[in-house]
Amino acid sequence: MALASTNQQAPQGNQNSKTAYSILFILGLCHLLNDTLQSVVPAMFPILEKSMGLSFTQLGLIAFALNMVSSVMQPAVGWYTDKRPMPYALPIGLSSSLLGILGLALAPSFWMIIISVIFIGIGSAIFHPEGSRVTHMAAGHRRGLAQSIYQVGGNSGQALAPVITALVLVPLGQFGAIWFTLVAGVAVILLFYIASWYASRLSLKTPVKKTKISTENKVAHSKAIKLALLILVIIVFARSWYGSAISNFFTFFAMESYGVTIAQAQIYIFVFLLLGAVGTFFGGPLADRFGRRNVIVFSLLGSAPLTLALPYVGPTISFVVLAIIGLILLSSFSVTVVYAQELLPGKIGTMSGLIVGLAFGMGAIGSVALGTLIDAVGLTPTMISVSFLPLLGLLTFLLPSDEQLREWNE
Structure with missing residues (x-):
């Protein structure tokens, strides 16, 4: 493609090369461990x-600090390492998260919690683009599947948040977070192995070939x-x-509307995030078969009727509705990354x-905005309002088709 950088140093894969499944599965496990650390925060x-008697706005600010640091840094890290690959940035980044988790377990005040989650955000910002x-x-020729294996690890880690709350933090309290320093330690060790493989591949790098096209076509593209x-970005x-509303605040909605306990x-x-991880995994292979844009369109418009119904269904049906929403909505998570890369x-x-940084950043802004909205108008009106968001998926029909992308890249 003419717009591709000509000074690319790291190898970007070959459509005909063999898929390195062992690396993908280890990296997916590391993604699970990394996002498990992040899941401790919500x-x-x-x-x-x-x-601590924190308000919903303060809780939103904690999520904002975590996700905004990560989202702002991720494109910058990706841009820098596109030019100067740094394989061992991966274990270094997770070491920052380890320090953040340790601080979170020991933090005596709101502001110390903010500082701790910033360290976790820095680690995440380095880990995700690399x-x-x-x-x-x-990936070889299985780009959709490879990205799904990687991303499903992260979504599985996020799905552990309610389990962490019920099994660890409810009985042990804030200090229980210190056990997750062990999780961080395992991730650091595994990432040293990944970094070694990454470094060895740099010796096989091939420059990106510059393609000549007319100025008119270049402007149009x-x-x-x-x-x-x-x-x-809108998608x-x-x-x-919507994911921020469910992950951060549906707990309180369920407690208020259904009269359940924190653990319940x-x-x-857990159901929403677990099925979201399943959807993330299957979204990539489906995109390889049926097209990236088609999966993106379906993920939003297919989930819209269910998101609109969720605030009005009872406690039992909510399990089913949330499961299907997670399965469909998050099926495009890895696909949007691959689409943007192409x-x-x-x-x-x-x-x-x-793309991934935007997901964190939008979630961060959403956490603060939704927390403030809940404080102002209440849980139920807020949940009803966010249920309309997937309808923005109508804009996906304006995306270039997969065939157009292939033509541009030839």
Whole structure:
């Protein structure tokens, strides 16, 4: 593609190369461990609300600090390492998360919690674009499947948040988070192995071939790519804000509307996130078979009727509805990353950092906005309002088709 960078140093994979499944599965496990560490933060919300008397706005600010640091840094990390690959940034980043988890367990005040989650956010910001780059390198011709293996690890880690709350934080309190320093330690060790493989692949790097096209076509492609990226941003916004509403605040909605305990309310979140992980895994292979854009369209518009119904169904039906929403809505999580990478194939880290970083950033802004809205108007009106977000998926029909992307990249 003409718009691809010509100074790419790291290998970006070969469509005909063999898929390195062992690397993908280890990296997926590391992603699970990394996102498990992040999941400790929202899992602590019900505990911190009671022990420190925090408001919903303060809880939203904690999520904002975690996700905004990660989202702002991810594109920058991806851009830098597109030019100067740094394999051992992966274990270094997880070491930052380890320090953050330790601080979170011992934090005596709201502001110390903020500082601790910033360290966790820095580790995540380094891990995600570099992890996605290694995934692309190991993918061979199965890019959708490879990204799904990688991303399903992260979504599985996020799904552990309610389990962490029910089994660890409810009985042990805030200090129980210290056990997750062991999780961080395991991730650091595994990432040293991944970094070694990554470094060995750098010796096999091949430069990106520059393609000559006319100025007119270059301008047309540039405009189409900018429009597609804008639409992807809107899609990530809709999916992330809705996911933030469920992950961070549906616990309180269930407690208020259904009269359940903290531990019981966590089951709803677990069901949503667990089936979301399943959807993430199957979304990639389905995109390889039926097309990236088709899966993105289906993920939003297919889940919209269910999100609109969720605030009005009872406690039992909610389990089923949340499960199906998670399965469908998050099926496009890995697909949007691959789609963005194919829009600008010479900017693998940058595109991964942009799309995944946007997911964190939009979730961060959503946490604060939704927390403030809940404080102002209440839980139920807020949940009804966010149920309309997946309807923004109508814009996905404006995305270039997979065939157009292949033509641009030839």
